[in-house]
Amino acid sequence: MTQSPDVKAPDFAxxxxxxxxxxxxxxRLSTSRRLVLDALFxxxxxxxxxxxxxxxxxxxxxxxxNLETFERQGLVRHVHFGHGPGLYMLSGHDDREYxxxxxxxxxxxxxxxxxxxxxxxxxxxxxYEARFAHFAIVGRCPDCQRA
Amino acid sequence: MTQSPDVKAPDFAxxxxxxxxxxxxxxRLSTSRRLVLDALFxxxxxxxxxxxxxxxxxxxxxxxxNLETFERQGLVRHVHFGHGPGLYMLSGHDDREYxxxxxxxxxxxxxxxxxxxxxxxxxxxxxYEARFAHFAIVGRCPDCQRA
Numbered sequence: 001m002t003q004s005p006d007v008k009a010p011d012f013a014x015x016x017x018x019x020x021x022x023x024x025x026x027x028r029l030s031t032s033r034r035l036v037l038d039a040l041f042x043x044x045x046x047x048x049x050x051x052x053x054x055x056x057x058x059x060x061x062x063x064x065x066n067l068e069t070f071e072r073q074g075l076v077r078h079v080h081f082g083h084g085p086g087l088y089m090l091s092g093h094d095d096r097e098y099x100x101x102x103x104x105x106x107x108x109x110x111x112x113x114x115x116x117x118x119x120x121x122x123x124x125x126x127x128y129e130a131r132f133a134h135f136a137i138v139g140r141c142p143d144c145q146r147a
Numbered sequence: 148m149t150q151s152p153d154v155k156a157p158d159f160a161x162x163x164x165x166x167x168x169x170x171x172x173x174x175r176l177s178t179s180r181r182l183v184l185d186a187l188f189x190x191x192x193x194x195x196x197x198x199x200x201x202x203x204x205x206x207x208x209x210x211x212x213n214l215e216t217f218e219r220q221g222l223v224r225h226v227h228f229g230h231g232p233g234l235y236m237l238s239g240h241d242d243r244e245y246x247x248x249x250x251x252x253x254x255x256x257x258x259x260x261x262x263x264x265x266x267x268x269x270x271x272x273x274x275y276e277a278r279f280a281h282f283a284i285v286g287r288c289p290d291c292q293r294a
Contacts, residue, residue, distance in 0.1 A: 082282060083227075099275045102282075108273055118268045122284060125265065126255055128246045130286035135229060135249075137269060137284075139277035 009074045009092030015041050036066040046087030081136050098136035103144040156221045156239030162188050183213040193234035228283050245283035250291040
């Protein structure tokens with residue numbers, strides 16, 4: 001969970017290629033580990049560890065351990081929307097950044113290039129290099145402002 | 148913890164005025180509740196519930212309950228820096244927003260007006276009205292970028 005978000009994602013197109021990368025690195029691939037990775041490929045959208053554990057009938061702590069292992073290998077990353085638990089996804093396939101409405105829970109995904117003007121203002125103001133791929137921008141969506 | 152950040156902060160200058168507000172609202176003010184509020188006045192800087200509990204020798208769960216009660220009354224608010232636990236402070240006395248370095252943990256506090264150009268870019272891009280008082284902007288500080 002405290003994994004650096006800057007681990008470089010290896011190239012992999014599908015489950016077999018991801019498994020091959022882990023094997024090349026000498027990692028043991030248990031059935032549950034393979035199932036967790038497969039669940040991320042099938043989901044196609046960020047998912048919670050709880051969701052994966054429930055779907056697969058696996059122990060939550062073991063799903064977290066597997067996800068953390070994949071993160072250390074750069075295969076998986078997670079994003080936080082406000083107070084919520086991390087949502088996990090495959091790295092490299094999706095480097096989008098997020099906006100989260102803390103009133104209704106709406107999520108908006110944006111390409112990193114779209115957020116460059118925002119980053120530039122933050123840079124000018126503070127020198128910080130901001131990223132919203134790991135921790136979303138939190139605020140209120142247009143609908144909640146109108147309501 | 149899931150308290151809306153938009154509860155209006157009442158006016159209070161010191162512990163006695165804060166206590167008076169709670170009493171006017173018919174709230175019981177136990178010794179531990181008063182101690183927790185006093186700790187926030189003495190701290191002068193955002194503090195974790197764990198820090199308050201350790202300092203006062205109180206049960207962590209009860210400190211959290213007290214902090215949440217104060218938040219519902221608009222006396223207290225909290226901010227999250229990345230994965231870390233919430234940091235609590237008195238409302239109204241400090242409406243600053245935050246930048247957090249996820250590499251070294253550095254924190255930079257800014258006045259809301261200073262962040263207006265950032266908010267404006269986010270508004271133009273997405274229509275979202277962003278706030279960084281409850282969830283800090285996360286990125287890398289200038290020192291960590293140079294290192």
